[in-house]
Amino acid sequence: MKKSILISLGLGVLMLLFASCGGGYNTDYSPPGDNSSKEDVFPAEIGGLEADIKVLQKASDAIAIQSKYNDKITISVIRFDSKEKADTYFKEQIVSEFDGMSSRSSGQINGKWFAKGSKGKAKAYAWANNNWIFSISAENKDYFEKAIDEFKYISK
Numbered sequence: 001m002k003k004s005i006l007i008s009l010g011l012g013v014l015m016l017l018f019a020s021c022g023g024g025y026n027t028d029y030s031p032p033g034d035n036s037s038k039e040d041v042f043p044a045e046i047g048g049l050e051a052d053i054k055v056l057q058k059a060s061d062a063i064a065i066q067s068k069y070n071d072k073i074t075i076s077v078i079r080f081d082s083k084e085k086a087d088t089y090f091k092e093q094i095v096s097e098f099d100g101m102s103s104r105s106s107g108q109i110n111g112k113w114f115a116k117g118s119k120g121k122a123k124a125y126a127w128a129n130n131n132w133i134f135s136i137s138a139e140n141k142d143y144f145e146k147a148i149d150e151f152k153y154i155s156k
Contacts, residue, residue, distance in 0.1 A: 024116065025125065025148065026155045031132040032077075041077055042067040047146040049073065061085060071139075073147045078133040086131045087113060094126050094133065129153070 032041045038053045042065075045051060049069035056064040056076075062085070064078045080086040090113040098104045101117030101124070108114075113128040123144040126135035134153055138144035148154055 025127075027112070027114070027127045027129060027134070027153065029129070029153045029155075031079075031129045031153065034079075038065050038067075041065070042075060043150040043152075045069070046073055046150045047143065062089075069143075069147075072143045073136070073138045075147060075151060076133075076135045080131045080133075083128075083131045086128050086133055090115075090126070090128045090133055094135070098124070098126070125154075127154070 038055070042051050042053055046069050049072055051067045051069060053065065053067040056066050058064075061081045062078055064076065066074060066076045068074050078086070078089070080089065087108075091108075094113070094115055095106045098106055098115040098117045101119045103119075104115070104117030106113070106115035113126075115124075115126045117124050121140040122137065123141055124135065124137035125144075125148075126133065128134075134151075136144065136147045136151060136154070138147055148156060
């Protein structure tokens with residue numbers, strides 16, 4: 001009897017730890033369509049800050065677009081031609097970027113990558129959804145929360 005209680009308690013603690021290590025945000029939204037414009041993907045403004053949207057890279061296997069909101073918030077989106085390429089990029093590039101943060105975690109749950117971190121007051125979160133990678137960074141928690149509220153591919 002004691003053994004089964006201890007096992008149940010141990011499993012409960014492990015489940016709690018597993019849940020707390022996850023991303024903490026709902027990212028189970030359909031990614032943009034292949035024909036979506038950058039204006040369809042990014043909010044026109046966040047908290048009164050207007051979007052400055054730029055294509056950073058356009059290659060045969062990927063396109064990277066970034067929107068800055070007065071240097072307070074940055075949202076980046078990369079679309080690869082396959083989930084495998086997106087996963088490899090996330091594991092090799094995104095996770096290493098988060099490694100430089102003072103507080104961070106990353107992992108893959110149910111085949112989906114995530115990374116979160118903070119450095120000083122700045123906060124960042126990134127996730128992969130099929131062949132898409134999304135990231136949000138902001139200079140502080142208030143701007144970060146505003147970005148989460150306005151970007152349609154993530155919610156609390």
